[in-house]
Amino acid sequence: MAHAYLISSNNTDETMKILLNVIKNIFCGEYEDNSNKCSLCHLIDINNLPSLKIIEPDGNFIKKDQILALKNSFSKSSVITKEQVYIIKNAEKMNKEAANTMLKFLEEPDGNVISFFLTNHIDNVMLTIQSRCQHIDLSFHNTLEEDLSITKEKYTEYLEVITNYLKELEVNKRKLILNNLKISEYEKSDLINIFKIMLEIYHSKLVNNYDKINHDVCDYLNNLSKNNIYAKVKLITSYLNKINYNVNENLLLDSFVLEMDGINNENI
Ligand SMILES: [Zn+2]
Structure with a gap:
């Protein structure tokens, strides 16, 4: 498994559903699609697992402070899970300062941190971020x-x-x-x-x-x-x-x- 993924899609909600299932598989060996009983998976469902952070734009942009807060919260290793995972939704909306802070974070790889960048506009994601990620296309097509x-x-x-x-x-x-x-x-x-x-x-x-x-x-x-x-x-x-x-x-x-x-x- 790589440590940084850039997922391009045309449907953020559907992509998030798929991604959260992938993340349950990463965190929880017990995970099965129909299992609602696991407390770890339940914490993911209610977005309350400390080692999973989902970052969304604050207003029009994702700001530097949001990335710094993420970095800070991941500086201590997780007590519940081996890995720490973050998702940056609308990754193209990182402003310049945020993207530069993000880059530094990506350049100090910690073996147990996995990043997912989601975007509907991959061309607007900073090239330096793009080049450090493995790309996945999850576009949904109309019938x-x-x-x-x-x-x-x-x-x-x-x-x-x-x-x-x-x-x-x-x-x-x-x-x-x-x-x-x-x-x-x-x-x-x-x-x-x-x-x-x-x-x-x-x-x-x-x-x-x-x-x-x-x-x-x-x-x-x-x-x-x-x-x-x-x-x-x-x-x-x-x-x-x-x-x-x-x-x-x-x-x-x-x-x-x-x-x-x-x-x-x-x-x-
Ligand atoms: Zn589970």
């Missing part, structure tokens, strides 16, 4: 339905339509008769969402990142080359722009499927 502002039900419905559509196109290699397809019955606003989801499917396959799409539909694309998928990402993006203009939806979908099929026929 695709959150990004699109649609309900879970609507998302599931779209995904089913897209799955059938892509199965015909990519697996059965059938030229689709679009008038028979559910996709052409949708209004423009639905169609935009459908194309956005389709784009995310191909894109996630391209970068092997299934944060947003984790579904069988991705398996239909397993046999496609990276170039093939890349060409389709570009094509879907261009059609997403076209849908925004007032064009005839059926003609648009017809030419889309021909172009998708064209990419497959080029054997790229």
